[in-house]
Amino acid sequence: MIYLLISGILLVVLLAAGRSFVNANPTVLARNLRIYGGIFLIVLAAVFAFGGRFVFAVPLFGLGLSILGSSGLRGLSGGYKPTKTSGQQSRVRTAMVEMELDHDTGVMTGTVLTGGYQGRGLDDLGEDDLQAFWRETAQDGQSQQLIEAYLDRRLAGWREHFQANGADRQGSAASAGPMTDEEAYQILGLSPDAGHAEIRAAHRRLMKRVHPDQGGSGFLAAKINEAKDTLLRGH
Incomplete structure (x- = not known):
C-alpha cells in the first residue's frame, strides 16, 4: 500500500x-x-x-x-514581498528645477525649468554656470535646497567656494501647499496602483539613499517622508 x-x-x-x-x-x-x-x-x-x-x-x-x-x-x-523594479526613478519638481533620482545607482540628474539656463540639464552645466544658477534660485527656497542636494553629490566643497564669491544663502520659501497624490507617486517612483507595502518599501529604499545621516539631503528626505505620509493617509 x-x-x-x-x-x-x-x-x-x-x-x-x-x-x-x-x-x-x-x-x-x-x-x-x-x-x-x-x-x-x-x-x-x-x-x-x-x-x-x-x-x-x-x-x-x-x-x-x-x-x-x-x-x-x-x-x-504565498506571502507577499514587495520587489523593486529595475530602472525606477523618483522625480521632485519645484518652481525652477526638476530633479530625478535613480533608485538603482543613486545618481541624481536635473533640468532647469526657468531662468537664464531654462531647458539645460544640470549635468551639462559647468561649475561657473552652476554657481550662477544657484544664485538665481535664491528667490525660491525650495528650488535652492533642491539644487544644493545636487551640488552636494557633484561638487565637493562647493559651499565654501560659492559662498566665498558673495552669494548669500536665502531662507527657505514657504511650502507651495499640500502635496498631491500625483506628486507623491512621482517622488517615490511608484505607479498610482501601488499598495501599502510598496509605498513603505519605496520609502525605506529611498531614505537609505538621501538621509542626511548618510551624507544625503535633508530637503529630499523631508519630501520623501511627506510623500509616504500623503499616500498612506489615502490608503
Missing part, C-alpha cells in the same frame, strides 16, 4: 515538473524543480511516518526542508 502511494505521488510530481519544464524559463524551472523535489521528499517522509518507519521519515523530512530552503518556503506560503 505504501509503495502504491509513493508511486502515485511520484507520478503527480513528474507530471507537474514536466509541465513546468515546457513552459518555464531556466530560472523558473530550477526553482520549481527544487520546490517539487522538496515537496516530494516531505510527503514521502509523511508516508513513512504514517507507516511507523520513522527511521526513514526523519532524514527524508530534513532533506526535503533543506532542498526547499527559505525561498522555496516563501513561494509555498
